Amino acid sequence: MTTVSRAAKFAERTARLRASTIREMLKVTQQPDVISFGGGLPAPELFPTAGIAEAARRVMELRGAAALQYSVTEGLSEMRRWVAERMTRRTGRIFEAEDVTIVNGSQQGLDLVGKIFLDPGDHVVMENPSYLGAIQAFDAYQARYLTIDTDEDGAIPESLERVLDRADPFPKFVYLVPNFQNPTGRTLARERRERIVRICERYDLPIVEDDPYGELRFEGADLPSLVSYESSAPILYSGTGSKIMSPGMRVAWLVIRDEEIREKIVLSKQGADLHSGTFAQYVFHEYVSDGAAFDAHVATIARTYRRRRDVMAAALNHIASDGLHFVPPSGGMFLWVTVSGIDTTELLRVSAEQKVVFVPGVSFYPARDVHDGMRLNFSNASEEMIRVGIERLGHAISTFKR
Numbered sequence: 277m278t279t280v281s282r283a284a285k286f287a288e289r290t291a292r293l294r295a296s297t298i299r300e301m302l303k304v305t306q307q308p309d310v311i312s313f314g315g316g317l318p319a320p321e322l323f324p325t326a327g328i329a330e331a332a333r334r335v336m337e338l339r340g341a342a343a344l345q346y347s348v349t350e351g352l353s354e355m356r357r358w359v360a361e362r363m364t365r366r367t368g369r370i371f372e373a374e375d376v377t378i379v380n381g382s383q384q385g386l387d388l389v390g391k392i393f394l395d396p397g398d399h400v401v402m403e404n405p406s407y408l409g410a411i412q413a414f415d416a417y418q419a420r421y422l423t424i425d426t427d428e429d430g431a432i433p434e435s436l437e438r439v440l441d442r443a444d445p446f447p448k449f450v451y452l453v454p455n456f457q458n459p460t461g462r463t464l465a466r467e468r469r470e471r472i473v474r475i476c477e478r479y480d481l482p483i484v485e486d487d488p489y490g491e492l493r494f495e496g497a498d499l500p501s502l503v504s505y506e507s508s509a510p511i512l513y514s515g516t517g518s519k520i521m522s523p524g525m526r527v528a529w530l531v532i533r534d535e536e537i538r539e540k541i542v543l544s545k546q547g548a549d550l551h552s553g554t555f556a557q558y559v560f561h562e563y564v565s566d567g568a569a570f571d572a573h574v575a576t577i578a579r580t581y582r583r584r585r586d587v588m589a590a591a592l593n594h595i596a597s598d599g600l601h602f603v604p605p606s607g608g609m610f611l612w613v614t615v616s617g618i619d620t621t622e623l624l625r626v627s628a629e630q631k632v633v634f635v636p637g638v639s640f641y642p643a644r645d646v647h648d649g650m651r652l653n654f655s656n657a658s659e660e661m662i663r664v665g666i667e668r669l670g671h672a673i674s675t676f677k678r
């Protein structure tokens with residue numbers, strides 16, 4: 277009897293779905309003796325558990341059944357107002373609650389962006405390397421990628437111009453992570469920001485500005501968001517509570533001034549999940565409504581991560597290895613290390629034996645053609661664990677080179 281592969285029944289778009297290296301690795305790293313610099317996990321001891329418990333109690337007391345009921349797709353009006361006010365404060369540009377759609381994690385925002393813009397074979401422009409989860413989200417819509425060259429100051433505007441001049445078909449949007457990028461930790465230089473906005477404006481090309489880490493700045497002044505510039509081309513801003521509060525609550529937001537795009541996003545979201553969790557939104561809003569306390573909470577996270585970054589950078593400086601290169605980031609959760617001549621996917625096998633793991637850089641390149649990078653997360657492990665982990669990594673590198 278011949279068996280027909282079940283794969284034949286799946287939609288074509290599933291053919292490109294691959295298990296994410298990161299998610300797969302998160303499974304491996306559940307063992308307690310493995311030190312993981314792999315996932316992008318916040319420090320769990322900084323989650324405001326008592327504050328959230330109290331907020332949840334108050335929500336049940338004040339809102340009762342409404343907090344457990346269906347609600348509107350756009351999100352709770354309280355949450356939308358809070359996001360609009362915070363965006364206005366951070367960008368100096370006025371945003372209204374109507375501009376805001378609450379989404380189920382910014383990952384859902386990326387999926388919805390893919391859903392409304394991408395037909396099979398369409399081009400998306402992104403930094404090289406770029407956030408793996410964005411590649412995964414757009415892969416599901418059978419996107420193809422055009423990449424912008426980057427340096428320590430982020431995406432290079434001239435490279436973007438070259439890409440756009442040659443693009444065929446012309447891309448649907450540019451996806452950028454301007455602050456403390458995942459995976460490189462790099463920040464797009466101030467002078468490049470407006471240039472990139474103007475280039476996209478010239479081509480009437482939408483920008484998707486993904487900014488989960490902007491509030492986790494360790495030093496220096498905030499730089500203007502891309503969305504803070506007036507532009508005739510749409511700029512879609514994606515923000516999230518994941519890194520400043522809790523990723524498990526899945527409360528995030530898309531801020532879009534263009535009404536037509538916003539409507540498409542809302543309709544797509546309706547088809548996906550009707551709306552984001554009512555209870556989580558109410559609790560989130562209740563917790564952040566004490567603005568001073570919330571700002572203090574975010575400042576504590578940034579201070580803690582700054583120390584962890586310093587510890588990781590100092591430990592890396594102790595690794596005597598030729599060709600090891602890194603620039604400590606000024607914020608966020610990731611430190612990008614390159615070791616010239618080394619394939620870090622191979623290195624991972626050795627380092628996993630030494631009980632330390634990271635994400636090989638190749639996953640973040642849409643063409644999967646650069647092998648010497650690795651992404652190290654410094655937010656999740658304690659300072660002591662970071663010291664031990666980097667020492668193990670040093671051993672792994674020297675064993676691997678031998």
Ligand SMILES: Cc1ncc(COP(=O)(O)O)c(C=O)c1O
Binds near residue numbers: 407
């Ligand atoms: C650049 C970037 N965008 C989006 C996300 C997804 O975040 P969320 O938890 O809001 O879905 C992440 C998570 O690591 C990220 O690094």
